[in-house]
Amino acid sequence: MTYPINCTRCGHHEASATGGLDWDELRCTACDEFHATRSQWEDSLAPSYTLRTLNLSRTLMLKMSRESIAWREVQS
Numbered sequence: 001m002t003y004p005i006n007c008t009r010c011g012h013h014e015a016s017a018t019g020g021l022d023w024d025e026l027r028c029t030a031c032d033e034f035h036a037t038r039s040q041w042e043d044s045l046a047p048s049y050t051l052r053t054l055n056l057s058r059t060l061m062l063k064m065s066r067e068s069i070a071w072r073e074v075q076s
């Protein structure tokens, strides 16, 4: 099985795993550069984690913005 990647060393776009376990390594099929473990690669695909992080930071930005406006109104 191959995994789509962007190799930072040679620009190749395929990696293969050294085995089927979570901690097995994904290496570029062209230059053998190490990229990640299988579980790291699978985690990077999970949309829920990325979106959750994005939503959390957006919520925090809105909260800070509101507090900043409220604080300026108190001062003036």
Ligand SMILES: [Zn+2]
Pocket (backbone or CB within 6 Å): 007, 008, 009, 010, 011, 012, 028, 029, 030, 031, 032, 033
């Ligand atoms: Zn490579």
